[in-house]
């Protein structure tokens with residue numbers, strides 16, 4: 001089963017969002033765990049959550065994926081910044097658990113000049129403060145494009161963070177086609193090699209979500225600008241190869257392309273049309 005969805009707003013509630021998603025043939029979705037600028041979180045509406053859960057069951061909807069706000073920095077050397085990231089993660093994991101969300105995607109952070117190794121340790125330290133025996137939402141570290149001082153743009157860096165976390169079984173990975181390509185992984189011309197490398201270093205068992213975006217920038221550019229499917233450097237063939245790859249099963253594929261619902265609807269139709277019958 002391949003789940004396909006997009007990043008959407010849940011400002012009008014979970015049930016409405018699931019309904020909207022199903023209308024355009026999505027069977028998974030991603031949304032911000034709170035305002036992307038990180039301001040305080042809205043109270044949960046338990047009736048809405050219950051109704052959304054029922055609807056998801058009815059529709060055979062896949063797992064829900066939340067994305068942590070962009071502003072938090074788990075790798076920061078500044079105590080107040082790092083502490084804020086820790087508090088947001090703790091609060092949101094608890095809220096997401098109540099809402100029946102399976103995964104929370106987070107960027108590993110920026111080392112801001114302190115070096116990759118420092119950033120890796122700091123991110124792992126933060127996760128070690130946040131994850132407890134009770135945590136039942138899996139944290140997905142996102143593979144980055146390597147812009148500026150971003151941590152986590154190689155498989156080795158992601159693996160190093162995971163290995164430093166005590167509850168490493170509660171940590172998975174979210175890849176992003178645009179980030180992979182810009183970080184130097186040639187998924188356009190050498191997808192099999194890249195996937196083999198990923199499998200050896202991290203393992204597909206940890207891949208729970210995959211952001212599906214074309215890229216405005218070329219291989220290894222260390223830039224992060226998403227493009228609509230087929231309009232960028234990757235091209236439709238790349239997505240066809242990914243969707244039909246035998247390792248891509250039980251993964252939530254999430255569009256984060258420029259545009260709104262009408263664009264997503266077209267792109268989801270396009271992606272579904274690329275899936276071969278025997279998949």
Ligand SMILES: [Zn+2]
Pocket residue numbers: 067105107142
């Ligand atoms: Zn992200």
